Amino acid sequence: MEKEVFEHHLNANRRHFLGKMALGVGGVALGSLLMPDLLSGKKVAEDQLPLGLKHFAAKAKRIILLVQNGAPSQLESFDYKPKLNDMFGQDLPPSVRGDQKLTGMTAGQKSFPLVGSKFGFKQHGKSGTWVSELFPNIAKITDDICVIKSMHTDAINHDPALTFMQTGAQVGNRPSIGSWFSYGLGSENKNLPAYCVLLSKGKGNGQGVYSKLWSNGFLDSSHQGVQLSASEDPILYLNNPDGMDRKTRRNMLDHLASLNQMGYDEFGDPEIPAKIKQYEMAFRMQTAVPEITDVSKEPDHIKKMYGPDCMVPGTYAANCLLARKMSESGVRFVQLYHQGWDQHSNLVGEMKGQAKDVDMASAALITDLKQRGLLDETLVIWSGEFGRTNYCQGKLTKENYGRDHHPRCFSIFVAGGGVKAGVSYGKTDELGYNIIESPVHIHDLHATIMHLMGLDHEKLTYKHLGRRFRLTDVHGHVVKDLLA
Known part of the structure; x- marks a missing residue:
């Protein structure tokens, strides 16, 4: 009962x-x-979710970052300033320059002659976004992108500025942005790294690109970006040497893992299990990488969309196509570096070539993702490390000129992944020197990117040397006006 x-x-x-x-x-x-870490027994900080868990619903699943290394001029791309043409050759008013620090390359100039763009601008799409004639293909997709004209940064020279853009700090030994996402979210495909890096170089004046830009910093080394090369072996030392088959490799790795485990049990070095993970990942990648890096089977209309260079390994176009294939296969963060944008002189000639290198392929990547239904869940970012001055560096002529570094304002564009499309955000003054509306700092951009991926930039932290570090340090806010 x-x-x-x-x-x-x-x-x-x-x-x-x-x-x-x-x-x-x-x-x-x-x-x-x-989420393997969910029941691993690992201690988790009070403000830290287990790896693989988002803080809230994400709008984007993965990111493709197109780094235009060397800093393309916003005044020749997306920030149209006809007033500069009217004031050609006139000195930049001291009231506009204010206390702006200068590089050593122009600090000794007696005057700062204003110079407008040699290239024409037109409005495009329903949004009426201004785009330079140098980027005719990007102009066709303006209704799919958001141009941010009010970016600004803290650094005035290339190395610290690029390091700042990639790691949230101007000094080295900090995890790169891709490493933070690998650490926080892991990989969608166990056979591929969470973070991959591709390099290309244009014909313009280049700046160095170093492995510290995709370093794991103080995070577990398994979160370091994996660089792919343009050689026959996209990842060096991945293939088995002569005389070793896959079964023998498997046996060797099993024995090596047991020895490494003994070492970890005795010494407790956290890098030992990280190495075990890396060896296992490399073994799985032996099958996955050759397939994902083979673009020969892509349909002719796709090859035509990206341009003929997409079949030439190591070019920007080839890397854009690879980025789409990697993202489609579940690589969490794909980063492209394209060198050659440092136009201190001969800007007119060099920027034509640089723009031609990236215009078609950048537009094709976004179009390709959209037609596959992947753009809504893939955030694409096209950006340099800072902007360019509105005055000429060195000798000014009507036919050619150069521009120095300018951290106070520059333009980038973003697409997909939960950002508004067909809009221009922020505004600079009529001379394109200072931001007058809706400034966006690098830390703000990072915070917004993390938000779109379902992460709170204040909560994804890592304890190192007695303090909790995060990508945005102690700064940054989510730019909610950019969210769709």
Whole structure:
């Protein structure tokens, strides 16, 4: 009788209880498969979710970052300033320059002659976005992108500025942005790294690109960006040497892992399990990488869309196509570096070539993602490390000129992944020197990117040397006006 009353009161019997318990066990099992760290027993900080868990619903699943290394001029791309043409050769008013620091290349100039763009601008799309004639293909997709004209940064020279853009700090030994996402979200494909890096170089004046830009910093080394090369072996030392088959490699790795585990049990060095992970990833990549880097099977209309250079390994176009294939296959963060944008002189000639290198392929990447239904979940970012001055560096002529570094304002564009499309955000003054509306700092951009990926930039932290570090340091806010 008591048993019947108990079951009636709970509206449950033994069959219901066992059924519900089975569902719970199944849920725990699924959770452990989707997020291995969930039940690993690892200690997690109070403000830190287990790896793989988002802080809130994400709008984007993955990111493609197109780094235009050397800093393309915003005044020849997306920030149209006809007033500069009217004031050609006139000195930049001291009231406009204010206390702006200068590089050593122009600090000794007696005057700062204003110079407008040699290239024409037109409005495009329903949004009426201004785009230079140098970028005719990007002009066709203005309704799919958001141009941010009010970016600004802290650094005035290339190395610290590029390091700042990539790591949130001007000094080295900080995790790169891709490493933070690898650490926070892991990979969508266990056979591929969460973070991949591709390099290309234009014909213009280049700046150095160093491995510290995709370093894991103080994070586990398994979060370091994996660089792919344009050689026959996209990843060096990945293939088995002569005389070793896959079974022999598997046996060798098993024995090596057991030895490494013994070392970890004795010394507790966290880099040892990281190395085990890397060896296992490399073994799985032996099958996945050759397939993903083979673009020969792409349809002719796709090759035509990206341009003929997409079949030439190591070019920007080829890397854009690879980025789409990687993103489609679940690589969390793909980063392209294209060198050659440092136009201190001969800007007119060099920028033509640089723009031609990237215009078609950049537009094709966004179009390709959109037609595959991937753009809504893939955030694409096209950006340099700072902007260019509105005055000429060195000798000014009507036919040619150069521009110095300018951290106070520059333009980038973003697309997909939950950002508004077909809009221009922020505004600079009529001379294109200072921001007058809606400034966006590098830390703000990072905070917004993390938000789109479902992460709170203030909560994704890592304790190192006694303090909690994060990508945005102690700064940054989400630019909600950019969110769709």
